[in-house]
Amino acid sequence: DGGITQSPKYLFRKEGQNVTLSCEQNLNHDAMYWYRQDPGQGLRLIYYSQIVNDFQKGDIAEGYSVSREKKESFPLTVTSAQKNPTAFYLCASSRTGGGTDTQYFGPGTRLTVL
Amino acid sequence: RKEVEQDPGPFNVPEGATVAFNCTYSNSASQSFFWYRQDCRKEPKLLMSVYSSGNEDGRFTAQLNRASQYISLLIRDSKLSDSATYLCVVRMYSSNTGKLIFGQGTTLQVKP
Numbered sequence: 244d245g246g247i248t249q250s251p252k253y254l255f256r257k258e259g260q261n262v263t264l265s266c267e268q269n270l271n272h273d274a275m276y277w278y279r280q281d282p283g284q285g286l287r288l289i290y291y292s293q294i295v296n297d298f299q300k301g302d303i304a305e306g307y308s309v310s311r312e313k314k315e316s317f318p319l320t321v322t323s324a325q326k327n328p329t330a331f332y333l334c335a336s337s338r339t340g341g342g343t344d345t346q347y348f349g350p351g352t353r354l355t356v357l
Numbered sequence: 358r359k360e361v362e363q364d365p366g367p368f369n370v371p372e373g374a375t376v377a378f379n380c381t382y383s384n385s386a387s388q389s390f391f392w393y394r395q396d397c398r399k400e401p402k403l404l405m406s407v408y409s410s411g412n413e414d415g416r417f418t419a420q421l422n423r424a425s426q427y428i429s430l431l432i433r434d435s436k437l438s439d440s441a442t443y444l445c446v447v448r449m450y451s452s453n454t455g456k457l458i459f460g461q462g463t464t465l466q467v468k469p
Contacts, residue, residue: 278459283365283461284461285361285444285458285459285460285461285462286401286444286457286459287459288456288457331398333400333401345403346403346457347403348400348401348402349400350399350400351399351400353398
């Protein structure tokens with residue numbers, strides 16, 4: 244099946260720990276995105292990548308880091324510098340980064356900081 | 358002011374009812390418009406794009422008013438399975454990047 248996978252589905256982290264969220268797509272899409280969603284709020288863009296080996300900060304990049312070494316993979320690291328990391332994290336991809344291409348979302352990872 | 362604003366609801370309607378959601382956006386440079394549907398604790402999925410001339414997909418009708426910076430979604434003959442949160446999404450172009458801005462969503466609960 245073609246699509247976007249995220250793992251793990253649920254993740255618990257102690258304060259002060261870094262944690263990496265996985266996102267993989269087999270849609271051959273160039274662009275990939277990371278969003279976070281908090282209760283009662285819209286999705287907010289953390290980082291995006293339009294092509295391999297390139298990525299840009301979104302609106303709320305502080306405390307996060309990404310890499311894009313392979314077209315199909317765009318992992319997100321939530322560092323200890325992120326002050327309020329508990330949230331629902333959604334990865335998305337689109338055929339290209341511009342134009343009118345639809346963004347498709349993965350099933351998400353729920354991160355809870357204990 | 359939020360870039361994309363929606364009435365969060367919830368909207369509680371009986372099966373078979375017609376319900377309308379509204380959305381306003383603040384940036385007149387916004388270029389493309391969408392409605393996404395998000396089920397509880399799931400990822401958003403594209404419901405439909407919104408075109409200037411208005412468009413319909415079965416029981417769903419989307420309309421755009423650029424002059425008023427206003428988007429709407431009409432659902433006719435509501436089904437129990439329509440219960441979800443509906444996200445209004447606006448795309449703005451900067452350089453060659455199409456950035457999506459999401460509203461906070463409107464929750465619909467269809468009751469038997």
